[in-house]
Amino acid sequence: MPAMWKLFTREPIHDPLAPPATEPVTEIKTTTCYMCACRCGIRVHLRDGELRYIDGNPAHPLNKGVICAKGAAGIMKQVSPARLTQPLLRKAGSERGAGEFEPISWERTFEILGERLAKIRSTDPKKFALFTGRDQMQALTGLFARQFGTPNYAAHGGFCSVNMATGMIYTIGGSFWEFGGPDLERARLFVMIGTAEDHHSNPMKMALGKFKRAGGRFISINPVRTGYSAIADEWIPIKPGTDGALFMALLHELIASDLIDHAFLKRFTNAPQLVVLDEGEREGLFAFDPDPAKGPPGDGRHPHNKLIWDAAGGRVLNAYPEGIADGCDPALEGHYQLDDGTRVAPSFQLLRDRVAPCTPEWAAAITGIPPERIKKLAQELGDTALKQAFELPIAWTDAWGKRWPTTQGRPVAFHAMRGLAAHSNGFQTVRALAVLMSVLGTIDAPGGFRHKAPYPRHIVPNYRAFNDPSMIKPNTPLNSAPLGFPANPDELAIDADGAPMRIDHAFSWEYPLSAHGLMHTVITNASRGDPYRLDTLMIFMANMAWNSTMNTMAVREMLNRKDDKGEYMIPFLVVCDAFQSETVAFADLVLPDTTYLERHDVMSMLDRPISEFDGPIDAVRVPIVPPLGECKPFQEVLIELASRLKFPAFTTPQGERKFKDYPDFIVNFELTPGEGYLMGWRGANGDQHLNGAPNPKQWEMYAKNDCVFQYHMPEEMRYKRNWNRAYLDFAKAHRWRQRNDPIQLALYSDALQTFRLAALGKTRGRKPPEHLRQRIATYFDPLPFWYPPLEEDATDCVAFPLNAITQRPMAMYHSWDSQNAWLRQIHSHNYLQVNPKVAQAAGIADGGWCWVESAWGKVRCMVRYSEAVEPGTVWTWNAIGKADGAWQLAPGADEARKGFLLNHLITDELPQPGGRSISNSDPVTGQAGWYDVRVRIRPAEPEEDEVSSPQVATVGAMPGVRGRGEAPLTYFAGRKRP
Numbered sequence: 001m002p003a004m005w006k007l008f009t010r011e012p013i014h015d016p017l018a019p020p021a022t023e024p025v026t027e028i029k030t031t032t033c034y035m036c037a038c039r040c041g042i043r044v045h046l047r048d049g050e051l052r053y054i055d056g057n058p059a060h061p062l063n064k065g066v067i068c069a070k071g072a073a074g075i076m077k078q079v080s081p082a083r084l085t086q087p088l089l090r091k092a093g094s095e096r097g098a099g100e101f102e103p104i105s106w107e108r109t110f111e112i113l114g115e116r117l118a119k120i121r122s123t124d125p126k127k128f129a130l131f132t133g134r135d136q137m138q139a140l141t142g143l144f145a146r147q148f149g150t151p152n153y154a155a156h157g158g159f160c161s162v163n164m165a166t167g168m169i170y171t172i173g174g175s176f177w178e179f180g181g182p183d184l185e186r187a188r189l190f191v192m193i194g195t196a197e198d199h200h201s202n203p204m205k206m207a208l209g210k211f212k213r214a215g216g217r218f219i220s221i222n223p224v225r226t227g228y229s230a231i232a233d234e235w236i237p238i239k240p241g242t243d244g245a246l247f248m249a250l251l252h253e254l255i256a257s258d259l260i261d262h263a264f265l266k267r268f269t270n271a272p273q274l275v276v277l278d279e280g281e282r283e284g285l286f287a288f289d290p291d292p293a294k295g296p297p298g299d300g301r302h303p304h305n306k307l308i309w310d311a312a313g314g315r316v317l318n319a320y321p322e323g324i325a326d327g328c329d330p331a332l333e334g335h336y337q338l339d340d341g342t343r344v345a346p347s348f349q350l351l352r353d354r355v356a357p358c359t360p361e362w363a364a365a366i367t368g369i370p371p372e373r374i375k376k377l378a379q380e381l382g383d384t385a386l387k388q389a390f391e392l393p394i395a396w397t398d399a400w401g402k403r404w405p406t407t408q409g410r411p412v413a414f415h416a417m418r419g420l421a422a423h424s425n426g427f428q429t430v431r432a433l434a435v436l437m438s439v440l441g442t443i444d445a446p447g448g449f450r451h452k453a454p455y456p457r458h459i460v461p462n463y464r465a466f467n468d469p470s471m472i473k474p475n476t477p478l479n480s481a482p483l484g485f486p487a488n489p490d491e492l493a494i495d496a497d498g499a500p501m502r503i504d505h506a507f508s509w510e511y512p513l514s515a516h517g518l519m520h521t522v523i524t525n526a527s528r529g530d531p532y533r534l535d536t537l538m539i540f541m542a543n544m545a546w547n548s549t550m551n552t553m554a555v556r557e558m559l560n561r562k563d564d565k566g567e568y569m570i571p572f573l574v575v576c577d578a579f580q581s582e583t584v585a586f587a588d589l590v591l592p593d594t595t596y597l598e599r600h601d602v603m604s605m606l607d608r609p610i611s612e613f614d615g616p617i618d619a620v621r622v623p624i625v626p627p628l629g630e631c632k633p634f635q636e637v638l639i640e641l642a643s644r645l646k647f648p649a650f651t652t653p654q655g656e657r658k659f660k661d662y663p664d665f666i667v668n669f670e671l672t673p674g675e676g677y678l679m680g681w682r683g684a685n686g687d688q689h690l691n692g693a694p695n696p697k698q699w700e701m702y703a704k705n706d707c708v709f710q711y712h713m714p715e716e717m718r719y720k721r722n723w724n725r726a727y728l729d730f731a732k733a734h735r736w737r738q739r740n741d742p743i744q745l746a747l748y749s750d751a752l753q754t755f756r757l758a759a760l761g762k763t764r765g766r767k768p769p770e771h772l773r774q775r776i777a778t779y780f781d782p783l784p785f786w787y788p789p790l791e792e793d794a795t796d797c798v799a800f801p802l803n804a805i806t807q808r809p810m811a812m813y814h815s816w817d818s819q820n821a822w823l824r825q826i827h828s829h830n831y832l833q834v835n836p837k838v839a840q841a842a843g844i845a846d847g848g849w850c851w852v853e854s855a856w857g858k859v860r861c862m863v864r865y866s867e868a869v870e871p872g873t874v875w876t877w878n879a880i881g882k883a884d885g886a887w888q889l890a891p892g893a894d895e896a897r898k899g900f901l902l903n904h905l906i907t908d909e910l911p912q913p914g915g916r917s918i919s920n921s922d923p924v925t926g927q928a929g930w931y932d933v934r935v936r937i938r939p940a941e942p943e944e945d946e947v948s949s950p951q952v953a954t955v956g957a958m959p960g961v962r963g964r965g966e967a968p969l970t971y972f973a974g975r976k977r978p
C-alpha cells in the first residue's frame, strides 16, 4: 500500500523492525566544508548514492572531527528549493528585476559571452569587470582578469575586513584568521575585541575550550556579548568605532609604566630608527645611509639602511647590522642631530609623544570604559607579557646570525576581526592594535600572535598592483596583477590627471591602499559611468541587490538605471550563483553554479590556504554527488572562456587549448616551474611536496588523503618568522616570498608618510587632487591615531544618539543559509536587540514593533530586550531579512515579513565639500564603514501593519529553479520512499 494511504488506515506508517526491501549501499566520502569560510574537513555519508548526513572528519588537522550546526546542515543546502538548474537569458523587452527569463543551453551561453567578451578584449578591456563574493578561488579569478587585460577585478574583501588585513600587514607583515592568530595553547591572557562569531569558527571554539580548561583568562571587549563571548571571564562593553581610542590609551599606560619589551623593540622593530624632523621632502621619513652599497633608500619595502642612535657610543650607526651588534644600545627616546645637521628622533619617541595625551580618562570619555578598568587592563597585559614570560627549549638563529638558545614566549594573545575593521577609522585602529601587540613583544611568539604560511609578508608586501594606464591594451594581459599593496604614490592606479583608473576607484587618491578593491562601489560608479562606462559586469556569488550592499534600495535602482537613449548604464550584467538570490532577478545572463558538494575546489597557497601555525596546509574539495541539472562550476566557466578567448596562459604556443577542464588546470598550471596551485604530492611520481613538477594523479592523492595536505615545518622555523633565518631562507626557496630579508615591524610607517608628503606638496612626484589633499594629509599618519568615524561629520549625533551594528549568527553564514530548512528553524527572522533601559525609555515593549531611523533611511522591525548590549548600541543579525519570494521561500515567509536588513539605514556615500560625495569607507583602504551608522528608535503606531519595512515586489520563480514542490528528502525512517 502506498505510504500516503496508510495515513487513513490503522496500519502503522513505518515498521522500524521490518527488514529493508533491499540492502542499501552506504559510502563515506571526505571533502572540505563550505558552509562557512572556516573550511573544516567533513565526511559525507551516502546511501544508494544519495546524501544522508554530514559529520566532521576526525582525521582533519583543522577541526579534528568537530562540526557545527551549519556544517551538518549542508545536506539541506544541497536540496535547497532555491537551486538554479540551467543558464537563463533575460527575455527581450523585460525589465531587470522582473525576473523574466528564458532557459538557454550552455553552448548558447558561451557563444553569447565569448562573442561579447572577445569584442571588449579586442577594443577596450577595462570595459569588462569581474567582481566576486565570498569565494575561495581568487588565484584563478584574479588570473582570469589579468589575462583578460582588465584592472576591474576584486573579491569581497573591500566590504569585509580589508582594514584588518592591511592595518596588520603594513605593520607586522601578517594578520588574523587565514594569515595568523592567537596561540591559545600557550597564552595565559586572551583578549578578543570586535569579534562575535568568526571565520575561524570551529578551530577557535576548540582552542577556547582548551584554553579555558587550562585556566586561561578570557576577556571579551565588544559592544555586544554574543558568540564566543558567552564563555568570556569578563565582558568589557565598548562603544562601536572607539576601539582605537582604547588601544591608544593602553599604549599610553604601558609606555608610561614601562611595561614594554625594550629588547624586542630595539632589535626587531623600527622603533629605534631615526625619523627626519626637519621640514622638506624627507620630513617624517626615516633617515638612511646614502651609501648605495647599503641598499636603496626607504620606500616601505627596503628598510635595511636606516639609522639609529647608539646610546652606548653616543653616535649614529646603520640600524643593521651595526646598530644591533654587541655593545650597542639603540636609543628608543631622545632627539639627535646627524652630521649634516638634520634633526632626527627615534620613531618610538614620536610614538611616545603621540600617546602622551591619550590618557585613560581621555579614552573613557570616548569608549565608555571606566578609566580604572583601562589602567587595570594595561597592567594585566604588561604583567602577563613580561612577568609571565617563558622560554621554549627551541634554538633558532635570527636574520643577522645571532643564535638564540631558546624561544621566548609572551603569553598575551589578541584576536580581532570585523568589529574593528568595518569602520571608517578601522585602518588606523587596526594599526594601533598591531603596535600594541608589538610593544608587548608578542609577534610570532609562543603564547602571543603567530603567523600562518605563507605569512609573514614583507612590509610593504612585494606585490605592486596595476598602476599604469598604458598597461591596458587590446588583446593583451596586464603586466601586473589587478590587486596589490602600494608602497608609495607612484604605485597608485591613477591617470596623468590623478583620476581613478578602476571602476571601483581602488588604488586612487580616494582610497590609496585598497588592497582588496571596493566591490561596494562598483554598481554606484558603473551606474554613473564614473570614471567610464562599463560594457559587461560579471558578479559571482555576491548578493549585491540585497544584503551585500549599503543603501540597498538605491543600488537596486542603479542596477536598472538607463541613459538618455534608454540603454542600461550597466549594459550587460552576468550573475553566477547556485541559488535564486535577490540579485539573480537583475541579471541579463544567469550562470547556474554548483554547490560545494558537486565540484572540485582548491584552497591554495597561491590564494587562501588553511595553514596552521606549525606549517602550511592546503586542501581541496572533490565532487561527492553529480551537479544538479545543468549546473556548472564557475571555475569551469572561467577555464572554458579563457580557452575560447585564447588567453596566453591558457593556450599552447601552437594556439591550442592548454587545459581540458578545471581539475586539469589545477594539476598542470605552474606559476613558475614547479610552483602550482597545490603543494602536496607533486612530481611525476607524486613523491615531492611544496614544489615539484605536475603530478597527473594529484587529485587522486588528495582524495585518498582526506582532501588535505599538511606540511610540518621543523621546530626551529615555527616562531619569530619575521627574523628567523632558517624560515626566511625556506620561504624564499619555496617561493612564498620573493626575498629572504627580515621583516622589521613597522610601528612607524614611512610608507604612509610618502602619501602624506605628497598631499602636503612636499614631494616632486604625484600629488592628490586639491579636494583630497587634506584627507590624505590627515589619515595617512605614519603613527596610529584615533578619530571619530567619518559618518559622525555627516550626521547629527544628538538626533541620532545610538550606534547600530550587525553580527553574523553562529548558525548562518551571510545570506547563504536562509534557504536551509534546518537552520531556518533556528533563525527565520531577526529582532533589533536593544538594552531594556533604552527600549523602555523609548516606549517600546519587548517583542514590539518599532521604527529605526538614520539620517539616510528607516526600517520597521521587532525589538528584543537584551542586557547583553551596551546601552548606546542596538544591533541585529545580518542577512536574515529577505525579499518576498527570493531564495524560493514561501510567500509571506518570516524572513520577508518579520526579518529585516539594517542595510537600508546605511548610506553608500558621504557628502564632501564642494558638493562631491565619496564612498562611506575608510579613507586609507576603502573598507566599507558598515558599523558607523547612527540611529534613533521609536515605537510603531498601533494601527500599523506588523510587517517589516521596507518591502519590495515579490520575486517570482525563475525557470528551472528547483522549487518547493519537489520533496527533497527521499528517505523516510531509514528507507527510501517508494
Ligand code: SF4
Pocket: 033, 034, 035, 036, 037, 038, 039, 040, 063, 066, 067, 068, 069, 070, 071, 072, 201, 202
Ligand atoms: S565551522 Fe564552517 S567550515 Fe567548519 S563545519 Fe562549521 S560551517 Fe563547516
